[in-house]
Amino acid sequence: MLELKNISFSVKSEDGKTKDIIRNLNLTVKDRTFTVITGPNGSGKTTLAKLIAGIEKPTGGKILLDGQDITDMDITDRAKAGIGFAFQAPVRFKGITVYDLLRIASGKKITPSAACEYLSEVGLCARDYISREANASLSGGEIKRIEIATVLARQSRLSVFDEPEAGIDLWSFQNLIRVFRSMREKINDSSMIIISHQERILEIADEIAVLADGTIEKYGKKEDIFPTLIGTEAAQETCTRLR
Amino acid sequence: MALNDIQKKILAEVADLHKVPMGAYNFRINGATESRNTTANIDIRSKADGSGIDIHIMPGTKNESVHIPVVLSKSGLKETVYNDFYVGEGADVTIVAGCGIDNCGNQDSQHDGIHRFFVERGAKVRYVEKHYGSGDGSGKRILNPVTEVYMDEDSHMEMEMAQIKGVDSTVRSTIAEMKKGSSLIVRERLMTHGVQNAVSTYKVSLLEEGATADVVSRSVARDSSTQKFDACIAGFAPCKGHTECDSIIMDNGTILAVPSLEARHVDAALVHEAAIGKIAGEQLIKLMTLGLTEHEAEEEIINGFLA
Ligand SMILES: Nc1ncnc2c1ncn2[C@@H]1O[C@H](COP(=O)(O)OP(=O)(O)O)[C@@H](O)[C@H]1O
Ligand SMILES: [Mg+2]
Numbered sequence: 001m002l003e004l005k006n007i008s009f010s011v012k013s014e015d016g017k018t019k020d021i022i023r024n025l026n027l028t029v030k031d032r033t034f035t036v037i038t039g040p041n042g043s044g045k046t047t048l049a050k051l052i053a054g055i056e057k058p059t060g061g062k063i064l065l066d067g068q069d070i071t072d073m074d075i076t077d078r079a080k081a082g083i084g085f086a087f088q089a090p091v092r093f094k095g096i097t098v099y100d101l102l103r104i105a106s107g108k109k110i111t112p113s114a115a116c117e118y119l120s121e122v123g124l125c126a127r128d129y130i131s132r133e134a135n136a137s138l139s140g141g142e143i144k145r146i147e148i149a150t151v152l153a154r155q156s157r158l159s160v161f162d163e164p165e166a167g168i169d170l171w172s173f174q175n176l177i178r179v180f181r182s183m184r185e186k187i188n189d190s191s192m193i194i195i196s197h198q199e200r201i202l203e204i205a206d207e208i209a210v211l212a213d214g215t216i217e218k219y220g221k222k223e224d225i226f227p228t229l230i231g232t233e234a235a236q237e238t239c240t241r242l243r
Numbered sequence: 244m245a246l247n248d249i250q251k252k253i254l255a256e257v258a259d260l261h262k263v264p265m266g267a268y269n270f271r272i273n274g275a276t277e278s279r280n281t282t283a284n285i286d287i288r289s290k291a292d293g294s295g296i297d298i299h300i301m302p303g304t305k306n307e308s309v310h311i312p313v314v315l316s317k318s319g320l321k322e323t324v325y326n327d328f329y330v331g332e333g334a335d336v337t338i339v340a341g342c343g344i345d346n347c348g349n350q351d352s353q354h355d356g357i358h359r360f361f362v363e364r365g366a367k368v369r370y371v372e373k374h375y376g377s378g379d380g381s382g383k384r385i386l387n388p389v390t391e392v393y394m395d396e397d398s399h400m401e402m403e404m405a406q407i408k409g410v411d412s413t414v415r416s417t418i419a420e421m422k423k424g425s426s427l428i429v430r431e432r433l434m435t436h437g438v439q440n441a442v443s444t445y446k447v448s449l450l451e452e453g454a455t456a457d458v459v460s461r462s463v464a465r466d467s468s469t470q471k472f473d474a475c476i477a478g479f480a481p482c483k484g485h486t487e488c489d490s491i492i493m494d495n496g497t498i499l500a501v502p503s504l505e506a507r508h509v510d511a512a513l514v515h516e517a518a519i520g521k522i523a524g525e526q527l528i529k530l531m532t533l534g535l536t537e538h539e540a541e542e543e544i545i546n547g548f549l550a
Contacts, residue, residue, distance in 0.1 A: 096547035
């Protein structure tokens with residue numbers, strides 16, 4: 001269980017004023033749940049994800065994982081404690097191969113065939129990608145799916161995916177929905193947070209949190225929240241052709 | 244051949260040799276030939292004046308290799324060695340040359356190897372050269388390789404040169420003169436640390452039509468080490484040349500990249516690229532979210548970059 005207690009995050013802007021990006025935010029993510037966080041651009045979703053992964057430190061409040069205070073834990077220790085994070089804009093590496101990333105992610109020596117499993121899950125033909133460098137020669141959609149595969153390979157207790165659908169083409173998007181549906185089915189004791197605007201992803205959710213202006217505006221079961229979002233910016237239809 | 248543990252370790256580092264190799268070889272240890280083997284197609288002879296060896300590869304020799312590792316494990320040894328390779332028409336061979344210096348003493352040890360390659364028409368050569376230093380003496384480990392490549396029509400050469408650890412001072416100079424339809428690929432990998440200094444200079448002349456060259460260097464400068472990469476590609480005919488220098492700078496390192504192009508024909512297509520930067524914070528963060536410490540993340544990034 002992840003508990004965010006009264007979390008604030010503010011930065012000093014150039015003119016010396018403080019800017020509040022996250023304000024007194026409270027959220028509990030229970031085990032065995034698939035939570036979708038949605039909200040307009042600039043509402044603070046990525047910042048919230050980075051606070052959970054330890055990439056940013058809150059300026060106020062506490063973060064608890066299974067009751068343990070992890071507020072001051074660094075990125076590495078949070079990863080070891082079971083938090084996984086797929087970036088909205090994945091970084092690229094010269095010389096590090098897709099296999100290297102999956103090997104590092106799994107935390108042990110994995111066989112290339114085990115690594116291939118993760119790639120197949122995100123709809124990439126493993127043979128074509130396993131020994132490729134995770135560099136600028138990969139398309140936006142490819143690097144995005146590899147990013148998701150690295151988080152799958154970690155088998156974390158809590159995985160956070162920041163806009164996994166962004167930059168992915170339509171065909172792959174359908175695949176991705178399948179990936180998340182199957183993750184939902186195999187969730188066991190883990191839990192997942194997906195940041196997304198997509199109706200198709202909101203539909204998979206157990207719980208939905210709506211972020212507005214740095215704080216949780218609405219939170220509850222999908223059945224209660226989803227109907228209130230249809231037609232708003234928070235729930236974008238993908239494309240009628242996909243239905 | 245009786246080798247001590249240090250000599251064995253150096254051979255493993257510079258030539259991936261854990262036992263005596265197949266094919267032709269010449270092991271030079273502490274200034275003298277320790278052991279040599281020739282084959283029906285590959286002859287190795289000492290030069291009359293004792294300054295080095297001549298390696299003759301018969302025309303049409305296929306899938307054979309030549310290993311010529313050099314080990315210096317005595318402090319204070321300084322040598323200049325001339326090795327000439329004559330690669331016959333249509334041959335296809337691998338040449339592995341490496342030099343390792345172990346210096347536990349307080350005098351400098353230095354190996355200056357001058358390698359000349361005469362690659363005849365249609366021949367293919369893969370050349371692998373690794374440099375390595377070890378030992379904790381205050382004497383320096385110095386390597387100054389000079390490589391000259393003369394490529395005849397339609398010949399092809401690939402050079403992989405790596406210096407990853409322990410060499411205090413290096414001045415590397417490589418020249419190539421290339422005839423019609425010949426092609427050269429160079430991949431250089433360099434890492435310096437401490438107060439090491441490395442200079443690498445290339446002058447590749449694409450003399451005739453259809454010659455191509457691709458010279459790529461990747462390097463990492465750590466601590467207070469300094470590096471200079473100076474590559475010039477000159478085109479005298481319709482030809483293609485590309486040079487790239489890509490470096491990671493760390494700590495208080497210094498890197499100078501001076502790529503240059505010289506076009507002496509309107510159809511000479513020449514390109515150079517150079518980039519120097521520190522490890523991107525985002526790269527470290529990504530690997531840390533995969534459970535690595537910052538230090539482990541740095542090592543993975545450098546190892547990948549230099550792989
Ligand atoms: N380190 C930072 N310094 C200044 N402004 C920031 C910083 N991080 C985020 N912001 C700002 O905070 C707001 C929320 O950003 P973000 O979390 O990326 O939103 P979202 O992911 O919901 O689109 C944006 O206005 C963004 O420009
Ligand atoms: Mg965002």
